[in-house]
Amino acid sequence: MSKNIYVGNLPWSASEDEVRAAFEAYGEVNSVNLINDRETGRPxxxxxxxMDDAGAAEAIKNLDGKDFGGRNLKVNEARPRAERSRW
Structure with missing residues (x-):
C-alpha cells in the first residue's frame, strides 16, 4: 500500500530529483509530482x-519542518482535494 504525501514550502528551484533523493532516505519513492502554475509554468x-506506508510515516516525522534549500518544509499526509463549485 502506498501513501500520498503533501510537501509544501519548497524553494522554486527544487527539482523532482532533489525531492526524490530527500524522501528516498526513508523508503521507496513511487512518484514525485511538483506543481507548476497553469498560466506561467513557474513552480x-x-x-x-x-511512497510506501512505512517510509511515508518516517519521512513525515523526519522531514516536516526541516530545512530544504533554505526553506522549512511542510510535510504531511495529503488530503483528498475538496470539490469546488463551478460558480
Missing part, C-alpha cells in the same frame, strides 16, 4: 510524493 512551491 508553485509545493508538490506530492507517493
Amino acid at each position: 508553485r512551491g509545493f508538490g506530492f510524493v507517493e
Whole structure:
C-alpha cells in the first residue's frame, strides 16, 4: 500500500530529483509530482510524493519542518482535494 504525501514550502528551484533523493532516505519513492502554475509554468512551491506506508510515516516525522534549500518544509499526509463549485 502506498501513501500520498503533501510537501509544501519548497524553494522554486527544487527539482523532482532533489525531492526524490530527500524522501528516498526513508523508503521507496513511487512518484514525485511538483506543481507548476497553469498560466506561467513557474513552480508553485509545493508538490506530492507517493511512497510506501512505512517510509511515508518516517519521512513525515523526519522531514516536516526541516530545512530544504533554505526553506522549512511542510510535510504531511495529503488530503483528498475538496470539490469546488463551478460558480
